[in-house]
Amino acid sequence: MNRLFFQPHQAGLSKVQAAEHTLRNINPDVLFEVHNYNITTVENFEHFMNRISNGGLEEGKPVDLVLSCVDNFEARMTINTACNELGQTWMESGVSENAVSGHIQLIIPGESACFACAPPLVVAANIDEKTLKREGVCAASLPTTMGVVAGILVQNVLKFLLNFGTVSFYLGYNAMQDFFPTMSMKPNPQCDDRNCRKQQEEYKKKVAALPTQEVVQEEEEIIHDDNEWGIELVSEVSEEELKNSSGPIPDLPEGITVAYTVPQKQEDSVPEVTVEDSGESLEDLMAKMKNM
Amino acid sequence: MADEATRRVVSEIPVLKTNAGPRDRELWVQRLKEEYQSLIRYVENNKNADNDWFRLESNKEGTRWFGKCWYIHDLLKYEFDIEFDIPITYPTTAPEIAVPELDGKTAKMYRGGKICLTDHFKPLWARNVPKFGLAHLMALGLGPWLAVEIPDLIQKGVIQHKEKCSQ
Numbered sequence: 001m002n003r004l005f006f007q008p009h010q011a012g013l014s015k016v017q018a019a020e021h022t023l024r025n026i027n028p029d030v031l032f033e034v035h036n037y038n039i040t041t042v043e044n045f046e047h048f049m050n051r052i053s054n055g056g057l058e059e060g061k062p063v064d065l066v067l068s069c070v071d072n073f074e075a076r077m078t079i080n081t082a083c084n085e086l087g088q089t090w091m092e093s094g095v096s097e098n099a100v101s102g103h104i105q106l107i108i109p110g111e112s113a114c115f116a117c118a119p120p121l122v123v124a125a126n127i128d129e130k131t132l133k134r135e136g137v138c139a140a141s142l143p144t145t146m147g148v149v150a151g152i153l154v155q156n157v158l159k160f161l162l163n164f165g166t167v168s169f170y171l172g173y174n175a176m177q178d179f180f181p182t183m184s185m186k187p188n189p190q191c192d193d194r195n196c197r198k199q200q201e202e203y204k205k206k207v208a209a210l211p212t213q214e215v216v217q218e219e220e221e222i223i224h225d226d227n228e229w230g231i232e233l234v235s236e237v238s239e240e241e242l243k244n245s246s247g248p249i250p251d252l253p254e255g256i257t258v259a260y261t262v263p264q265k266q267e268d269s270v271p272e273v274t275v276e277d278s279g280e281s282l283e284d285l286m287a288k289m290k291n292m
Numbered sequence: 293m294a295d296e297a298t299r300r301v302v303s304e305i306p307v308l309k310t311n312a313g314p315r316d317r318e319l320w321v322q323r324l325k326e327e328y329q330s331l332i333r334y335v336e337n338n339k340n341a342d343n344d345w346f347r348l349e350s351n352k353e354g355t356r357w358f359g360k361c362w363y364i365h366d367l368l369k370y371e372f373d374i375e376f377d378i379p380i381t382y383p384t385t386a387p388e389i390a391v392p393e394l395d396g397k398t399a400k401m402y403r404g405g406k407i408c409l410t411d412h413f414k415p416l417w418a419r420n421v422p423k424f425g426l427a428h429l430m431a432l433g434l435g436p437w438l439a440v441e442i443p444d445l446i447q448k449g450v451i452q453h454k455e456k457c458s459q
Contacts, residue, residue, distance in 0.1 A: 275329040
């Protein structure tokens with residue numbers, strides 16, 4: 001997503017500058033605001049949050065949606081931190097290290113799982129990884145996979161903003177088998193992110209305040225005058241249950257697994273040495289280090 | 293994890309207690325103290341094992357770190373400057389160490405000199421939040437990276453030794 005714009009004549013420009021130029025040529029009526037910095041540092045993060053809160057179509061208003069198209073875990077966690085703090089709905093997207101799977105995820109703080117609620121989800125590969133990845137070599141990339149993921153991301157954005165169709169909370173793409181798993185995940189009540197937990201409380205209050213709605217279903221009966229051949233209609237309803245669960249190991253549908261699990265209990269087989277509070281001040285400690 | 297030797301070294305590095313990042317005010321100061329205590333102990337261990345291979349210091353806020361690391365190859369001592377920022381999501385995410393002077397010289401590196409760590413590092417770090425700190429990052433991140441990359445770069449003639457004698 002974040003490198004699909006580059007063309008040879010743009011060599012030397014930053015990715016966002018190249019993106020702006022290319023997009024402006026496609027549609028000159030779109031307004032662009034470009035920033036090229038590392039959002040994970042303390043200084044830049046404040047500016048980043050500020051633009052989310054104030055960079056809407058009308059300056060001073062928040063944006064409607066944030067789309068994450070970054071390529072690393074750290075940047076995603078940073079966006080997640082900002083959006084949880086601001087209660088900002090966003091969509092996260094990504095492509096795997098082996099370039100043959102990808103996903104998009106809609107995150108509404110408090111309502112759906114945030115990026116920190118569970119370990120990173122991985123679209124199950126069902127292939128022998130060794131055929132794809134050599135030891136010691138870094139990630140592969142396929143612009144085709146990225147193009148597909150970009151497409152389903154924007155599709156989801158259109159459905160979300162224009163209110164049609166079903167907006168997926170999670171949509172995966174397995175390029176090897178052309179499998180598109182979907183699901184939604186509830187937030188983790190023990191999420192490490194304090195703001196996520198806070199947003200969950202706010203959401204519960206909001207839901208409790210809504211009046212209960214009764215859904216009335218009207219069924220039309222189709223009547224034929226004669227049925228010479230005895231034709232019967234058999235309803236084809238395939239049941240696909242989306243499993244929602246929260247907890248340390250989420251109960252996930254076929255095709256999705258977690259990248260790793262975090263053990264609940266401490267492994268007490270190896271005793272650990274904990275830092276001791278020697279009562280020295282921070283300045284003392286800095287000086288001690290300097291004099292080593 | 294890493295090999296047996298690295299595992300032993302890491303088990304002797306004190307683990308940290310406070311789960312705080314650079315935006316957490318007083319708790320961050322507490323975390324910084326723990327970082328320094330853990331680092332000091334690790335450097336002491338290294339000195340005792342005759343493998344004193346790095347120095348680190350930070351700015352006053354503890355958000356920007358810099359220092360040097362050394363690698364001995366064929367009796368020659370190579371020195372490199374290192375630096376990194378503490379990300380706001382620390383310690384959930386580890387900082388990215390940069391060796392600026394090696395930028396562009398190896399494929400195991402991102403633009404600006406940030407070193408590329410193995411697949412094992414991130415899940416290992418994630419499983420040990422917030423116990424792992426900067427000392428663990430050095431031992432499990434930079435250490436193994438130097439051990440793989442420097443001999444390779446020397447052998448390819450990409451880096452040459454300055455006038456430093458082995459100590």
